[in-house]
Amino acid sequence: MACSWRGPSCYPTGTGRSRPPPSRHAAIRLPQLRRERGRAAPPHQPWEQIEDLRCGLSELEIDPRIDGERLGVWGISYGGGHALITGAIDARARCVVATVPAIDNFESQRRVHGQIGFRKLRQALLDDRRNRFVVSAATIWEVSIKRRTGRLDFEGDLIAACLANAFDLLPISAAHAELAGALPLHHTDPFDRMLIAQAKTESLVLLTQDRKMAMYEVPVLG
Numbered sequence: 001m002a003c004s005w006r007g008p009s010c011y012p013t014g015t016g017r018s019r020p021p022p023s024r025h026a027a028i029r030l031p032q033l034r035r036e037r038g039r040a041a042p043p044h045q046p047w048e049q050i051e052d053l054r055c056g057l058s059e060l061e062i063d064p065r066i067d068g069e070r071l072g073v074w075g076i077s078y079g080g081g082h083a084l085i086t087g088a089i090d091a092r093a094r095c096v097v098a099t100v101p102a103i104d105n106f107e108s109q110r111r112v113h114g115q116i117g118f119r120k121l122r123q124a125l126l127d128d129r130r131n132r133f134v135v136s137a138a139t140i141w142e143v144s145i146k147r148r149t150g151r152l153d154f155e156g157d158l159i160a161a162c163l164a165n166a167f168d169l170l171p172i173s174a175a176h177a178e179l180a181g182a183l184p185l186h187h188t189d190p191f192d193r194m195l196i197a198q199a200k201t202e203s204l205v206l207l208t209q210d211r212k213m214a215m216y217e218v219p220v221l222g
Helices: 046-062 078-089 105-130 137-148 158-164 174-182 190-202 211-216
Strands: 071-076 093-099 134-136 168-170
Touching: 046 071, 046 078, 071 078, 078 093, 134 137, 134 190, 137 158, 137 168, 137 190, 158 168, 174 190, 190 211
Parallel strands: 071 093, 134 168
Antiparallel strands: none
């Protein structure tokens, strides 16, 4: 089950975070929003959320208590659009129910806000995009190592500190890893090379005092 944009969510049955189904007939409400160690409102990544639904089908398919030939997907609003896509690309979903699905959110928002209000909304989204602060998973990794070895004094939860300051968290993808390995050897530090690769891939400005970063033709602030 996929809920709406801001709807509640819980984890799939069988992960130890929810009760097991009482019989062979069960409904699983998947996390429509990915949680990162207690994050209340993670970034909305539609294809990752659709992957959540497909993972839920995988879990139900192998559960001996469930009839794997009678799986379905239900979604409402934002999740309704995901349910439709999941049914189109995953043959295991034998039944799809989409309640008031949000298929074209751009058009929906334009109608809801009106022309003037929508223009203001688009400008606000653009301003927010220009003022994003992103913390790489590579930075979290490096800071955690340095704290463990006593080279850095930092109290508390790293991820919680980032979220408390409204910083977005940037995971490391296969594309990031490939580019980091292919970069010229101006800089040999693996963490810095990853940051450069991510800045190039995601069109970000690096906040650093390391002048070697500029040798990679990536925007640098610091």
